[in-house]
Amino acid sequence: MLPVPVPAADAPVRSPRDMRLMATGMLIAMAMLFLIARATAHHHPAIGFVQAFAEAAMVGGLADWFAVTALFRHPLGLPIPHTAIIPRNKDRIGATLALFLRDNFLTPAVVARRMQKLDVAAAAGRFLASPSGGDGRLREGASRLAADMLEALDQERLGGMVKGAIAQRLRGMNLAPLLGQAIEAAMRDGRHAPVMDGIIHWADRTLEANDHLIRQMVHERAGKILRWTGLDENLSNAIIDGLRRMLAEMAADPGHSLRLKAEEGMAKLANDLQFDPAMQERVARIRDEIVDNPAMQRWIDGLWEQARSGLLRAVRDPGKAMAGRLGEALQQLGGTLQESPRLRLLVNRFVRRAAVGATASYGDSIVKLVSETVRGWDAGTVTSRLENAVGRDLQYIRINGTLVGGLVGLAIHAIDMLF
Structure with missing residues (x-):
């Protein structure tokens, strides 16, 4: 023609x-x-x-x-x-079209072959590294969609689910071994020494601020003869001076016997936290009491509200969000995706496997949807x-x-x- x-x-x-x-x-x-x-x-x-x-x-x-x-x-x-x-022949056309889609587009082998040619990681890296470029309409549309979805959800139910998940996650943490390992690592590297010095200095200041309590206790428990002769005051001064001298020696001498004894106690605590079931159960009870405390529940409520408000602000104004620390982190991620072949390979492999898996799981459903839609x-x-x-x-x-x-x-x- x-x-x-x-x-x-x-x-x-x-x-x-x-x-x-x-x-x-x-x-x-x-x-x-x-x-x-x-x-x-x-x-x-x-x-x-x-x-x-x-x-x-x-x-x-x-x-x-x-x-x-x-x-x-x-x-x-x-x-x-x-x-x-x-x-x-519309029913036959629908079935033929569905078979055409399945045989040429929706088989795992075809999808894997198509995805092999796509560099999704590099595209995502370019978009993240240069958020001002690209299709602004796509970014704005995605932002509006995300904001509408967040606002449309039942906040009481969603908030309850999130807060419940946080509390459940906290209760599921076995804190005792973590604390024991932290104490053990600190003692092994000598990082416990400043803590010990701080405790000694705190004890010295507390003793100085409350020496009148020691004097009063000695005075009340001394006999009449000691009080009449004034020896109770001398005894109080001797006790206070002895305690302050002991604290000063502990602060000046890392090898002081009492200091070493305290370190032995810390080492035993670290070991019990890691391996003693009774100690771990005690820490678990304390953890649950803290989680159930109303103050802790109010903190979790505030954490959820702050997170939700931050998400809404970010999706409503993606340009402003991309200008903050989150934006800097995303831009750095975009640069890394462009510069690291190994990371791009891992991301592309994950995307390809996800696409192939979705095709294997839902390809027949899509084909059936097309066929039934045309038939209808x-x-x-x-x-x-x-x-x-x-x-x-x-x-x-x-x-x-x-x-x-x-x-x-x-x-x-x-x-x-x-x-």
């Missing part, structure tokens, strides 16, 4: 109805030209060529009109066999949608058929005149 010129990019695109009118108008024009040429053929022999062109063009146009119309409906409403092909359409819907999709091209077939038929008729008439 003759090639039909494609409209320019800035030219208006004709609708299927306009193309149908053009093809039908050309067929009517050929019929009128045939009648005029037949009536005036005796005036000049060249008019016979015009008559042959118009006659063959009518035949070609009518044949293609019949073929195109027979795809979607009965020509002229007549129940001619093997017409209205699409409405009569009425014949008019199928005809209308397909005709709107390919109607313009089908009308070009009619136009080409008219022109080609006319040229063939012209050639046959010329051959007939020559021989």
